[in-house]
Amino acid sequence: MxxxxxxxxxxxxxxxxxxxxxxxxxxxxxxxxxxxxHDPDTLWQIKVGQWILDHRTVPWTDLYSLTRQNEVWLSTSWLSQVLFATTFAWWGxxxxxxxxxxxxxxxxxxxxxxxxxxxxxxxxxxxxxxxxxxxxxxxxxxxxxxxxxxxxxxxxxxxxxxxxxxxxxxxxxxxxxxxxxxxxxxxxxxxxxxxxxxxxxxxxxxxxxxxxxxxxxxxxxxxxxxxxxxxxxxxxxxxxxxxxxxxxxxxxxxxxxxxxxxxxxxxxxxxxxxxxxxxxxxxxxxxxxxxxxxxxxxxxxxxxxxxxxxxxxxxxxxxxxxxGWIRPAADAPRSLRMAAGAPAAMVAAAIVLGSASATVAFATHHAFAFSTAQTPVAAVDALIAHKAARIFNSYGFGGYLIVRDIRPFVDGRSELYGEQFLMDYFAAEDGRDVSGLLRMLDENRIEATLLTADSPAAQILDHIKGWKRVYADNIAVVHVRDDQAEAPSSG
Incomplete structure (x- = not known):
């Protein structure tokens, strides 16, 4: 004082x-x-951060994609990924x-x-x-x-x-x-x-x-x-x-x-x-x-x-x-200040400590959870049960597949896939190019699909010979080729 x-x-x-x-x-x-x-990219950002921490280096080529294996990919957000991975490892x-x-x-x-x-x-x-x-x-x-x-x-x-x-x-x-x-x-x-x-x-x-x-x-x-x-x-x-x-x-x-x-x-x-x-x-x-x-x-x-x-x-x-254009309010101070001689540093410290205490108390009693809409847990379990490795997936599910150590057809790293690939993919997945969808499935030797419940491509595959729906819930739909299919189930 x-x-x-x-x-x-x-x-x-x-x-x-x-x-x-x-x-x-x-x-x-x-x-x-x-x-x-609520964003699937968070999942693969943490995965990449964990890889960087484990290997003490940054990636120069793709590590996860089914369709872009070993192609050039630079993680321009590597420091953020390390920070996310570190905090996730310590506190979930x-x-x-x-x-x-x-x-x-x-x-x-x-x-x-x-x-x-x-x-x-x-x-x-x-x-x-x-x-x-x-x-x-x-x-x-x-x-x-x-x-x-x-x-x-x-x-x-x-x-x-x-x-x-x-x-x-x-x-x-x-x-x-x-x-x-x-x-x-x-x-x-x-x-x-x-x-x-x-x-x-x-x-x-x-x-x-x-x-x-x-x-x-x-x-x-x-x-x-x-x-x-x-x-x-x-x-x-x-x-x-x-x-x-x-x-x-x-x-x-x-x-x-x-x-x-x-x-x-x-x-x-x-x-x-x-x-x-x-x-x-x-x-x-x-x-x-x-x-x-x-x-x-x-x-x-x-x-x-x-x-x-x-x-x-x-x-x-x-x-x-x-x-110089807005007239100052008559009684409004230019900033929130302490009275002359008051221990402003103590008040600032109290605000910081109070916020930290509230953080610890809230985080201790509240279990934060990732959006279930981006994490098709049961559907991926069904894919694993069918031993499917080459999967055509909806764009938003790519991050979760990476977390489950399954190579996605596409994910949020749009710069890796390029303009033409993405245009063709979205046209196929949105149902605007049925022949393109079938061509992608055949050329990439796709064994199963993991699509959102409202995906047009999922509805199309219900009527395509050689494909069979084997799992569905309100998040995702799974199709496999007929020779790999078992009895359908639903979640």
């Missing part, structure tokens, strides 16, 4: 709003933690849930801290809640979420440098190296260097522009070099490029599909709100900021996966222009 009393008042008045938001977000996500375990499903919730909470706290540099707390909180709402459908125990706080820190720091008319500090480069090891989305961070650098040049005085341009260019080259500080080196960029080269197959993968406006959604509301904000009082932005918002909006319109980036980047771009 004596030491605290001797500190300057400004230091004692610490901003606790980001910490409070982080604690609230974390506890909310923890209580609803089962909702974070509670580990990935707590890790994911913590990453989201830190991202929201960082976003609020950056926004509060220009906006009063109520307005900054609105933007944070909007970002959380937009990202909600994609908040899952997967590598992109672990990279989310890094994306916020990187984007916010670049935007802050541009607002000040400066070049970013080279001390930010380790963030890019961390991002490149966590998730392939680091290419967005590289693109932001150029886009936000244009804003810095636009704001700078003419005599300084050349020097500033050289500083931003040097930082960009440093960021490019930092992104290669991974076990794959420069091949990291090639791995990310393969993901971006999937072309038309993006339209058949749920998270890469264009945004759907047939019904009202939070994203539609955000776009309308942004338009209304621009029209109501004529908010004027610099051309580089306009370009940033338009580019981010186009990304979100083209792929629903990019909506979370929209929710983070647009508020950061708008914060500084809005600071």
């Amino acid at each position: 004596t030491i605290a009393a001797s500190l300057p008042i400004a230091r004692a008045q610490r901003n606790l709003a980001p910490l409070c938001l982080a604690a609230a977000s974390f506890l909310l996500l923890l209580v609803s933690g089962d909702s974070l375990l 499903w509670a580990g990935p849930v707590v890790l994911t919730a913590a990453a989201i909470a830190v991202a929201m706290a960082l976003l609020l801290a950056f926004l509060q540099r220009h906006l009063d707390l109520p307005y900054a909180l609105v933007f944070c809640l909007l970002a959380m709402t937009l990202a909600a459908p994609h908040l899952l125990a997967r590598p992109h979420v672990l990279a989310l706080p890094v994306m916020v820190a990187w984007s916010g720091a670049l935007m802050d440098a541009a607002d000040r008319g400066r070049a970013p500090s080279f001390l930010l480069l380790p963030l890019m190296a961390l991002w490149a090891n966590l998730h392939g989305g680091f290419v967005l961070g590289l693109a932001l260097v150029g886009a936000i650098g244009l804003e810095a040049l636009w704001r700078a005085d003419a005599p300084r522009r050349l020097t500033l341009a050289m500083q931003w260019a040097a930082f960009g080259l440093g960021a490019l070099a930092a992104s290669c500080c991974t076990p794959y080196g420069i091949d990291t960029l090639l791995g990310a490029a393969r993901i971006l080269s999937l072309g038309k197959s993006f339209s058949v993968i749920a998270e890469w599909r264009p945004a759907d406006f047939s019904a009202f959604s939070p994203f539609a509301g955000a776009l309308l709100g942004l338009l209304g904000l621009a029209l109501m009082r004529g908010l004027t932005l610099s051309p580089p900021r306009v370009l940033l918002i338009l580019s981010t909006t186009w990304m979100a319109l083209a792929h629903v996966r990019s909506i979370e980036s929209f929710g983070v980047l647009v508020p950061l771009v708008l914060a500084q222009p809005l600071s």
